[in-house]
Amino acid sequence: MSIKWMEGFGTYNRLISYISRKWATISLGSSVFITGRAGGSTVALDFLGSGLTTPNLGNSVTWTIGFAFQPANLASSVPVVILQMLDVASIQVDLRYNPNTGIFNITNGTTTLGTGTTVLLANAWCYI
Secondary structure (H helix, E strand, O other): OOOOOOOOOOOOOOOHHHHHHOOOEEEOOOOEEEEOEOEOEEEEOOOOOOEEEOOOOOOOOOOOOOOEEOOOOOOOOOOEEEEEEEEOOEEEEEEEEEOOOOEEEEEEOOEEEEEOOOOOOOOOOEEO
């Protein structure tokens, strides 16, 4: 096992322009830097038009992904995509957060592959 990608947003010095040095594509909408879980800074994505794409990390049958997530009080009544796994440009699987229920769904297109059971509280950090 090897680490293919690691990001903490703590080294950008709160300058959005620094993000383009590492990420392949960037669409930040109204995203802003905020204080991170353990100090430093992180990016608060609005998820309604924001997105960051890593450079191509190669193909692998198995991936292990983890990240910190702090759900905000979103004004959305529909699930928002917070993570997508792509094969070239085709979405293979995505992770959606439903702000109404505080629960995640993993989907492949319109097929739900799994539904979370833990309700996430708004403005509380969790690790996924």
